[in-house]
Amino acid sequence: MKRSSRTLLLGASLGAAAAVVRARRHRPGGDDGDRWLVVTVNRAVADVYEGGPPPRPLDRFGDDLEVRVRPAPGDHGTELSARLRRPLPPGATSLPARLAGRDPRQEVRTALREAKALLEAGEVMLPDRPPTATGGTPAGKLVGLLGRRSGGEGVL
Template identity: 40%
Template sequence: MRTRSSRPRGRRARLPRLAPVALAGGAAAAVAWWRQRRPNRDAVGAHGGGLVLTVDRPAAELDPLPAPLADLGDRVDVELRPAPGGRGTELAATPRPGASGVDRDTLRTALREAKQIAETGEVLRLGDPPHGRRSRTPAGAVLDAVGARAREKGML
């Protein structure tokens, strides 16, 4: 008399191992489809849009603009207004028509660094680990890539 083994054999044995691969492929296809359908968000000012963030400081403390925004000079219009609920100041920046060298990434970086300078007095940087060089592992490579991308776009 044959008894059934606790482990499946043949085609059914491969199915659980292929499931994560199939899920990852489906997720990648969904992300590619979603990115293709969304509007172009890199064109700042194309439809009168700019970027706005809230700084946890009163507008009087932002009177001379922090250096990253001041460096953009007359290429951007900067507006300060009270944030809703008395929670600081909204800092809005919009490129002026015909201004060259101001894209969405440049404007986002300048606003983010201006917020950090206004709130903490410095721009925070991702530094080297204090214990020296780490060995090259897959997890370390992912961490390095995430750190580099976060510096560029401000999001992971």
């Protein structure tokens, strides 16, 4: 690769990184910690939540969780929303905290996904571990690490 091409690629990468950082700092709505986390459930509003305790497994949070249910746009199911009521410590929602698995909202995301699965399918289905995830090869260890990290967020 020519030097000018490398310089151009480096400049473009730095510019993109700066744009991402700037966009994350100036999000509308304030702090990340008080955002609603939402899933769309393919059920009627009455089947999802009728007052009382929130659907399982969201009920394990008790009064620490605020739950909101409303019809999804276009009458395509129900939006199930949740957010923590307690204030989050500074840096709790940062990228390093998320990567280390210390983001308190991660448990809420997992509970929302499990609630969606229980309401739609009646059970929480988990993928089988690929055989390479337990192998001693470097690639198998990498797949295992990525699988453990994606389990808390639902994505790699």
